[in-house]
Amino acid sequence: MELKVSTRSHAGYAVVAITGEIDLYTAPRLQQEFTRLLQDRPGRVVIDMSLVEFCDSTGMNVLLSALKRIKEQGGELDVAAPRPAVRKILQVTGLDSVFTVHEEVPQEFLITEGS
Known part of the structure; x- marks a missing residue:
């Protein structure tokens, strides 16, 4: 499955929306996006995982990095907004205590057209 990554930046923060599966084959694409994004030095990044079907240890390592x-x-x-399968991986690995995990993208990070 293809991985799609889109980033919206606004006023010192960014929302990275990910669609698909994050695994050994697709993780480099996500890594490239984070490398590019972090050059801009955003104060806060929210990763919208609502459309991520699967994330293996390679993907989790990219997020940790x-x-x-x-x-x-x-x-x-x-x-x-991690789906149940991704949330379970976060819980089993203990990463749910490393990352701040939200049930949905916080309202203040929802960027509407024209803002």
Whole structure:
């Protein structure tokens, strides 16, 4: 399955919306997006995982790497709206206590057209 990643930035924060599966084959695409995004030094990044069907350990490592880098820059990274399968991986690995996990993308991060 193809991985689609889109980033919307606004006023010092960014929402990274991911669609598809994050695995050994697709993780490099996500890594590239985080590398590009973190060059802009956003203060906060929210990862919208509402359309992620699957995420393996490679994908989790990409997320952890992004978290580490953004914290080094003084920023924050949150995970939003993980589906049950992804939430279970976060819980089993203990990463649900490493990331701030939201049930949905927080209202203040919803970027509407024209804003």
